Structures are given as structure tokens and as C-alpha cells.
Amino acid sequence: xxxxxxxxxxxxxxxxxxxxxxxxxxxxxxxxxxxxxxxxxxxxxxxxxxxxxxxxxxxxxxxxxxxxxxxxxxxxxxxxxxxxxxxxxxxxxxxxxxxxxxxxxxxxxxxxxxxxxxxxxxxxxxxxxxxxxxxxxxxxxxxxxxxxxxxxxxxxxxxxxxxxxxxxxxxxxxxxxxxxxxxxxxxxxxxxxxxxxxxxxxxxxxxxxxxxxxxxxxxxxxxxxxxxxxxxxxxxxxxxxxxxxxxxxxxxxxxxxxxxxxxxxxxxxxxxxxxxxxxxxxxxxxxxxxxxxxxxxxx
Numbered sequence: 001x002x003x004x005x006x007x008x009x010x011x012x013x014x015x016x017x018x019x020x021x022x023x024x025x026x027x028x029x030x031x032x033x034x035x036x037x038x039x040x041x042x043x044x045x046x047x048x049x050x051x052x053x054x055x056x057x058x059x060x061x062x063x064x065x066x067x068x069x070x071x072x073x074x075x076x077x078x079x080x081x082x083x084x085x086x087x088x089x090x091x092x093x094x095x096x097x098x099x100x101x102x103x104x105x106x107x108x109x110x111x112x113x114x115x116x117x118x119x120x121x122x123x124x125x126x127x128x129x130x131x132x133x134x135x136x137x138x139x140x141x142x143x144x145x146x147x148x149x150x151x152x153x154x155x156x157x158x159x160x161x162x163x164x165x166x167x168x169x170x171x172x173x174x175x176x177x178x179x180x181x182x183x184x185x186x187x188x189x190x191x192x193x194x195x196x197x198x199x200x201x202x203x204x205x206x207x208x209x210x211x212x213x214x215x216x217x218x219x220x221x222x223x224x225x226x227x228x229x230x231x232x233x234x235x236x237x238x239x240x241x242x243x244x245x246x247x248x249x250x251x252x253x254x255x256x257x258x259x260x261x262x263x264x265x266x267x268x269x270x271x272x273x274x275x276x277x278x279x280x281x282x283x284x285x286x287x288x289x290x291x292x293x294x295x296x297x298x299x
Contacts, residue, residue, distance in 0.1 A: 001063055003029055011281055012068065013039045018099040019281060020120045025049070026284035034080075037064075038120055040099050040108060042072035045116070046089070049079045061090050077114050086111045098179060102127065104154055105179045106147055107172060117145040117172050121278040122213070125248060125293045128276065129211065130155035132244060136208035139163070139201065139238060141194055141231075142222075146173025146187075148211050153182045160187045161204055165221065167191045193221070198234050206240035213248040224251035228259065232266040236298075245270065245296040255288040269299035 004022060007029065013019040019039050024032035034049040044064055061074055073091030078084050098105040099118045104126075108116045129138075129148050134156035140148045143162035146169075152160050164170055170189040177184050190197070212231060214222045228251075239245060249259045256275060263270050276293040277284075284290040 001059060004032060004035075004060075005063055008037065008063075008067070013041055016041045016100045018101055018118070018120055023282045026282065026290060028283040028285055039071070040097055041069070043075060043091075043094060043097055043110070044071040044073070045075045045077065045086075047077045047079055051078070051080060057089060065090065075110065079114060083114070086114070102130070104150055106145065106150070106176050107179060109172065117169070118147065121282050121291050122147065122248070122293075124276045124278055125211075125213075125246060126151040128293070128295065129209070129246065132209060133157040137205075137240075139205065139207040139210045141210065141212050142214045143173060143189075143211075144169045144213075146170065146176055146189070148213065149173065149187055150176050150180055150182065152209070153177070153186060154180065157209075158186065161190065161201070161207070162187060163190045163192055163194060163197065163201070165191065165193050195227075195230060195234075198237070202237045205238050206243065207238055208240050208243045209246070210235060210239050210243065211246045211248075213246075216250045216252075224249075224254055229262055229266065232262045235267055239298045241298065243298050244273075245294075245298065247294040247296065248291070249294060250291045252289040256292040256294065257288070259292075259294055263294075263296060267296075267298070270296040271299070273297050 008021045011019055011021050021039050022037040024035040027033050036047040038045045064071060064074055073093055074089040075086050076089050077086050093110055097108045099108055101123055106118045108118060126147055130151040133152040136157050138152045138157050138160040140160055140162045143164045146162045149160040149162050162173060170191055177187055217223050247259060249256055273295045278291050
């Protein structure tokens, strides 16, 4: 496990900040493509995408407890088991725990589901939104737990509309706003399906910044190849002239060029300002297969 230990030591969190300790899903570390480890001090979360022997897990726990600031608890998610609950490998699970990022707090749903409600690889997107949001009217599509909304309001956004089908996620989003002492009168939370709510959103718009962060795949509700074209075609009626779009693309089989091609055809007035990658904590053998964030400005 020396390779694993060396990589973790390169990514130790600063203070209480959340951080990806090990990103095996990018296929940069032979034998570890099934492993992801996140730090949410004082907890470490291990995510496995294939079954590992008990002895291997015991060795991993020993390795983590030998770190300069050992975790007080280690939680395992077995992603290869559908809807399997998380299980504790070490310590006592905190009753409440927040992910801390750039001075903002995001409540974690520990043990309730495989998705804890926070995505460390979106940090660059949240930073961009925080930097660009001042005085803007923002639409946050597929908002889930509303971390982009928190970032936008922390950056001085005038108003944020959050839309997601998942009512429970929106409730978590409201809590995230309260945790950061943000004025919830400047945020709205709509439990709606996007493609059936476009006329309502057009009445609420236009928006100076539209964030599109759909799931890579969500049953019949969203598949990249089928629904991204429909999503991009919907944007002209939502974005104000001179407005901006942040499109978060995570469909490994399609690649970032697919999304840029869609915008070129469906929204030719949109200029690509920049393309962001999650950063050094998320190494990828093929950067086109990982998450990419596309920042556009509309004429």
C-alpha cells in the first residue's frame, strides 16, 4: 500500500477543510481504480466500487490511523452494492458533520444514503460562481443540495432560484443556507422537473448566470446523450443578453468536445470563456473522461 500512502500524504487536508485524499477512479494508480477516499475532518470516508477482502480493509484502516492527524471515524461506502447503507470501519460516527470549503459549510448526510450531499470535485465551480455572482440573478438547475446557491449568495448574488426534483435534497439545501447565515429571502427552492417547468422559469427570468449541473445518468429523468441537447436548446429563453452559463459535464463516454459541439449548434451566440477541471486532487489518465466545467458568455 505504499503507493496509496504516498498519494494520501500529498493531499492531506488543511485544518478542518474537506479534501479528496485519494482518487483512484481516474485510473492513474494501477490496482486502485475502485477506490476513492475523502476527508471530512474528523471523519474519513472510503468509497469502494468493487468488493475487497476484510484483511485489505483492515490494512487500509491501519494506514489511515497512522496519518499525522488520524481520523476519529472511518466510514465505508460500498458503491458496488446497490442502495447498501454505509458501515463504520472505525470510531464513532458524529451526530452532525459539515464539509468545510473556503469558509463555507455544507451539511453531510452520513449513513443515510450513498450520496452524502456534497461533491468535492465541484470546488472549482463553486469558486467560479462565488467570484462571478455579485449583483446577479442566478438560476441553479439540478441544484441538489444547493451548494452552488450557497457560493453564489456568499459572493453577493442578488437572487438565486434553485430547481431540483428531489425535495429532500432541497431541504438539505435550505439547511446549508442557514448554516452559512445567508438571507434565505434571496433564494427560492422549487421542487420541479426542469423539462416540465421551462415556461415557469422563463417567467422568473431572464437570469444573468445559469448553472447546469445535471446527473451523469438518472434513469429516464436524465441521460447525457438524450437530454443535454434538450437542455442546451432551452437556455436561450432563460439567459439574459450578456449572461453567463456554467455547464458541468460528467459523461465519460462523450467527452467535453460533445458539449462544446452542442453549444456551437444550439446556441451559436455563446462564447466559450474557459473550461475548468477539478484540479490536482482528481488526477485522470484521460482528462476527457473526467468532470469538466464549461464557462460560456451569451451575446
